[in-house]
Amino acid sequence: MTTPVLEARDVTMRFGGLTAVRSVDFTVNSGEIVGLIGPNGAGKTTFFNCLTGLYVPTEGTVAYQGKVLPPKPHMVTQAGIARTFQNIRLFANMTVLENVLVGRHTRTKEGLWSALLRGPGFRKAERESEERALQLLEFVGLAEKREHLARNLPYGEQRKLEIARALASEPGLLLLDEPTAGMNPQETRTTEELVFAIRDMGIAVLVIEHDMRFIFNLCDRVAVLVQGEKLIEGTSEVVQADERVIAAYLGEPFEGEPDTAEAAEVDTAEAAAATAEPAGATTARAGTAGSETTEAGTAEVEAAGSADSTEGETQ
Amino acid sequence: MTDTTLQTPAERGLLPLPAAVARPLIAVGAVGTIASAFMSWTWTPDFPGNLTIYGYPAGLQILALVAGALTLLHLLAQWRVKGLGWLNPSGATSPVLLTALSAFAVCWFTGIAIAVDLGGLVNLDPGAYVAMVASLLPVLGALALPHPAPGTGLKGYLGKPEQPRPGTLSPLAERAAVTVGTALGLIVFTYGIGINDDDSETFIGFLLVCVFAAWGLVHSGLLDRYTTMSTRHKGFAACLAFAAAVIFPFTQSNDHNANIGVNILIFATVALGLNIVVGLTGLLDLGYVAFLGVGAYAAALVSGSEYSPFQVHFPFWAAALTGMAASLVFGVLIGGPTLRLRGDYLAIVTLGFGEIFRITVNNLDGDSGPNITRGPNGITQIPDIQLFGFNLGDSHTFGSFTLGRFANYLFLMLIITAIVVLVFTRAADSRIGRSWIAIREDETAATAMGINGFRVKLVAFALGASLAGLAGTVMAHVNYSVNPQPYQFAGAAPPNSAFLLAAVVLGGMGTVSGPLLGASLLYLIPEKLQFMQNYELLAFGVALILLMRFRPEGIIANRRRKLEFHETGQLDVPAQTTLSEDAAVTKAGA
Numbered sequence: 054m055t056t057p058v059l060e061a062r063d064v065t066m067r068f069g070g071l072t073a074v075r076s077v078d079f080t081v082n083s084g085e086i087v088g089l090i091g092p093n094g095a096g097k098t099t100f101f102n103c104l105t106g107l108y109v110p111t112e113g114t115v116a117y118q119g120k121v122l123p124p125k126p127h128m129v130t131q132a133g134i135a136r137t138f139q140n141i142r143l144f145a146n147m148t149v150l151e152n153v154l155v156g157r158h159t160r161t162k163e164g165l166w167s168a169l170l171r172g173p174g175f176r177k178a179e180r181e182s183e184e185r186a187l188q189l190l191e192f193v194g195l196a197e198k199r200e201h202l203a204r205n206l207p208y209g210e211q212r213k214l215e216i217a218r219a220l221a222s223e224p225g226l227l228l229l230d231e232p233t234a235g236m237n238p239q240e241t242r243t244t245e246e247l248v249f250a251i252r253d254m255g256i257a258v259l260v261i262e263h264d265m266r267f268i269f270n271l272c273d274r275v276a277v278l279v280q281g282e283k284l285i286e287g288t289s290e291v292v293q294a295d296e297r298v299i300a301a302y303l304g305e306p307f308e309g310e311p312d313t314a315e316a317a318e319v320d321t322a323e324a325a326a327a328t329a330e331p332a333g334a335t336t337a338r339a340g341t342a343g344s345e346t347t348e349a350g351t352a353e354v355e356a357a358g359s360a361d362s363t364e365g366e367t368q
Numbered sequence: 369m370t371d372t373t374l375q376t377p378a379e380r381g382l383l384p385l386p387a388a389v390a391r392p393l394i395a396v397g398a399v400g401t402i403a404s405a406f407m408s409w410t411w412t413p414d415f416p417g418n419l420t421i422y423g424y425p426a427g428l429q430i431l432a433l434v435a436g437a438l439t440l441l442h443l444l445a446q447w448r449v450k451g452l453g454w455l456n457p458s459g460a461t462s463p464v465l466l467t468a469l470s471a472f473a474v475c476w477f478t479g480i481a482i483a484v485d486l487g488g489l490v491n492l493d494p495g496a497y498v499a500m501v502a503s504l505l506p507v508l509g510a511l512a513l514p515h516p517a518p519g520t521g522l523k524g525y526l527g528k529p530e531q532p533r534p535g536t537l538s539p540l541a542e543r544a545a546v547t548v549g550t551a552l553g554l555i556v557f558t559y560g561i562g563i564n565d566d567d568s569e570t571f572i573g574f575l576l577v578c579v580f581a582a583w584g585l586v587h588s589g590l591l592d593r594y595t596t597m598s599t600r601h602k603g604f605a606a607c608l609a610f611a612a613a614v615i616f617p618f619t620q621s622n623d624h625n626a627n628i629g630v631n632i633l634i635f636a637t638v639a640l641g642l643n644i645v646v647g648l649t650g651l652l653d654l655g656y657v658a659f660l661g662v663g664a665y666a667a668a669l670v671s672g673s674e675y676s677p678f679q680v681h682f683p684f685w686a687a688a689l690t691g692m693a694a695s696l697v698f699g700v701l702i703g704g705p706t707l708r709l710r711g712d713y714l715a716i717v718t719l720g721f722g723e724i725f726r727i728t729v730n731n732l733d734g735d736s737g738p739n740i741t742r743g744p745n746g747i748t749q750i751p752d753i754q755l756f757g758f759n760l761g762d763s764h765t766f767g768s769f770t771l772g773r774f775a776n777y778l779f780l781m782l783i784i785t786a787i788v789v790l791v792f793t794r795a796a797d798s799r800i801g802r803s804w805i806a807i808r809e810d811e812t813a814a815t816a817m818g819i820n821g822f823r824v825k826l827v828a829f830a831l832g833a834s835l836a837g838l839a840g841t842v843m844a845h846v847n848y849s850v851n852p853q854p855y856q857f858a859g860a861a862p863p864n865s866a867f868l869l870a871a872v873v874l875g876g877m878g879t880v881s882g883p884l885l886g887a888s889l890l891y892l893i894p895e896k897l898q899f900m901q902n903y904e905l906l907a908f909g910v911a912l913i914l915l916m917r918f919r920p921e922g923i924i925a926n927r928r929r930k931l932e933f934h935e936t937g938q939l940d941v942p943a944q945t946t947l948s949e950d951a952a953v954t955k956a957g958a
Contacts, residue, residue, distance in 0.1 A: 105816060107812070107815075107816070125815075125820075126812075126815040126816050127815050127816075127817075127818045127819055127820045127821070130816060130817060130818030131818050135816075135817075136816055138813065138816075142810050142812065142813035142816075143810075143813070144805065144806050144809035144810060144813065144814075145809060145810075146805075146809055147802070147805055147806065147809060151802055151805075154799075154802055155802050155803065155806045155814070155817050155819070156817050156818075157799075158799065158802075158803055158806075158817055158818045158819050159817075159818030161799050163798065163799045163800075164799075164800060164827075165795060165800050165827055165831065167798075168794055168795050168797075168798030168799065168800055168801070169790075169791055169794050169795060171794060175798070178799075179798070179799075182799075218817065219817075222817065222818050
């Protein structure tokens with residue numbers, strides 16, 4: 054549990070004058086599920102892209118199992134880090150099986166010559182790749198749809214296929230960029246189980262997600278990124294209780310003391326709102342003081358998350 | 369709209385004629401068309417093809433005869449005559465209409481062409497009138513048959529009718545069907561190529577019949593069945609196609625047609641190489657013809673021609689390797705810096721490099737540079753290839769067949785095309801082929817999956833280039849000479865980069881048979897329609913626009929492309945999901 058799989062040291066990413074990620078230190082240990090949260094535009098996806106070599110960090114290093122990663126995406130994958138994308142990026146016009154086979158690229162060696170000559174080695178490698186791909190499709194539950202085109206899959210299955218494709222490269226660390234975005238609660242739950250199953254395969258997982266319930270259920274550790282800086286890192290409980298996190302999501306209380314007239318106005322307005330509020334919303338707010346704020350935060354973030362489809366990786 | 373409620377829509381055609389009248393009308397018309405082919409259509413043999421003799425159909429009359437017979441067959445199939453059900457399993461009306469249109473088109477085209485060419489209707493003999501009237505009847509009759517999609521007017525005929533899922537035949541019967549289909553294809557192709565270059569009218573008639581009849585076959589579902597059957601027996605179909613191509617020179621008495629055949633094969637082979645770059649990897653290369661040129665020049669320089677500055681004479685295998693190697697090096701040199709670009713930028717840079725090649729060879733004439741290529745004069749008097757003691761320039765006699773120079777080269781080119789087809793299919797269905805397609809689909813995702821985008825693209829570029837170079841080595845020998853002129857971006861005759869790209873796009877990207885068909889069409893049409901020379905590029909542009917509007921995936925679509933352009937929802941699910949090898953093979957091409 055203690056060997057670090059991924060170590061990011063002092064990672065800074067500047068785009069001209071804008072510093073998207075500012076000296077972030079970050080570690081993922083083997084067998085861990087780590088969450089990365091933060092408000093929109095906090096630099097989560099940029100940080101992900103720095104980890105996977107899509108961006109070359111302006112400063113700092115990223116090391117995988119003690120070795121510093123080269124700043125090339127394909128070499129990062131070769132080293133053992135696989136990822137999915139925030140906006141699904143499947144090979145839309147390839148079949149489901151072919152998508153996963155492409156994921157096998159780094160773990161197979163056959164070049165052009167062996168493809169042309171079709172020796173026994175080539176056939177064996179192709180057969181093995183196909184078997185492995187089918188196992189993975191079985192694992193995510195898409196084996197029957199192996200001959201469908203990826204673009205014809207429903208949304209939730211496309212997400213699963215992306216995970217299967219990433220797993221095909223036999224990673225030691227899987228990076229999931231908002232794996233449950235746009236999913237209904239039931240699909241989110243299956244994804245949760247899927248991530249646990251992946252962890253049980255011995256693969257460390259790093260998740261970016263806006264769904265707080267999902268994150269806090271899933272993760273052993275959660276890091277919060279705000280305006281490019283790592284605010285806090287710790288277990289779900291620690292992060293949920295931290296005032297700065299709440300402040301980052303909901304904003305800080307007004308500094309100046311409101312005068313009495315103003316306070317009375319707010320009180321009456323709140324009372325009116327409370328009576329008008331449906332029963333369900335009030336029960337959702339019931340609970341301990343700590344989780345109450347988190348719930349409110351969750352609601353806020355989820356609302357923001359639905360509008361958040363533009364923060365993509367601008368490759 | 370209201371009268372659809374009065375009468376069941378299926379019973380009504382566009383014309384208010386009962387089906388009991390319409391069908392005999394078609395039959396009479398079709399028989400009349402057939403009969404008219406045996407009459408004289410014009411009094412003078414001046415009109416191409418000699419349509420003057422009673423009892424002997426010639427030229428356009430044969431086409432009218434075939435079209436009439438096809439109409440009759442389709443009518444009988446639609447009438448549910450026993451034994452013809454296979455011709456039109458869905459019982460749709462549109463195949464009858466389309467074949468009727470093919471007869472109508474060829475007869476009326478001939479009538480009008482005679483009147484225009486010879487100056488007046490007076491030149492028409494009764495046979496032509498019979499043909500024109502008789503060919504009109506099936507069209508009217510077909511329009512009166514039950515309408516496929518009520519309320520849509522003529523448009524309803526354009527939609528392809530739903531096909532019942534065909535029952536499976538025994539493998540032997542399927543192979544027989546594939547054989548018959550391929551043989552018919554060979555006959556049609558041979559007829560087309562055999563039309564005299566001066567008989568533009570006959571060739572236009574041929575095209576009209578082909579287009580409408582093929583369209584009819586698509587609507588009746590026969591072409592689809594042929595395709596599925598030949599994919600199921602892939603190796604068999606490929607061998608058959610190869611055999612058909614080998615037979616072709618034996619069916620020709622004239623070496624000129626073999627010359628056309630060689631040039632088509634060269635053009636098609638290069639198009640197939642381009643298909644790796646454009647169709648599989650998705651790199652738009654607008655300067656591809658330069659690689660053909662590099663191969664041709666390399667072969668010419670080592671051919672032992674007295675105009676070559678290098679007085680060496682390589683045997684053919686060495687010359688071919690030299691040509692391939694030169695193209696490969698050139699491809700890597702061009703690809704190295706340019707493949708880091710994407711999309712439009714890459715297209716423009718390749719266009720530039722293609723022109724650089726042509727201008728460079730144009731200037732290596734001893735004045736503006738060292739004398740290597742003799743500039744615009746080119747390297748001439750390239751000797752013929754010696755292969756296993758055979759001089760390919762000599763005629764050889766096998767039994768009663770004499771095979772001329774071009775027939776010899778046709779055989780050589782056939783072997784090379786077969787190699788290229790093999791390379792294409794094998795490369796496409798492998799780890800590297802999948803990574804090409806992945807890069808075409810989404811380069812960022814592909815690199816995130818561990819694919820070294822630059823390297824894989826460079827392999828595609830280099831492979832495409834060396835295949836073009838291989839074709840170039842033969843081309844230099846076939847044409848006796850090389851000069852810079854054909855290796856430009858766009859010109860009136862193939863090969864040039866625009867035509868090559870058009871052959872790939874027209875035929876169908878990512879398939880094997882697509883570029884072969886596209887190249888044949890794009891070579892044959894300018895060759896046979898000499899009178900169009902000035903309007904050729906215009907007609908070509910119009911054809912491209914029409915095709916892209918109505919069939920953006922190309923004439924022969926691979927499964928992927930078809931789905932890409934026509935939303936079919938979940939209908940692409942294969943019939944049976946067995947995990948067999950051929951499931952993995954189908955996607956690559958053909």
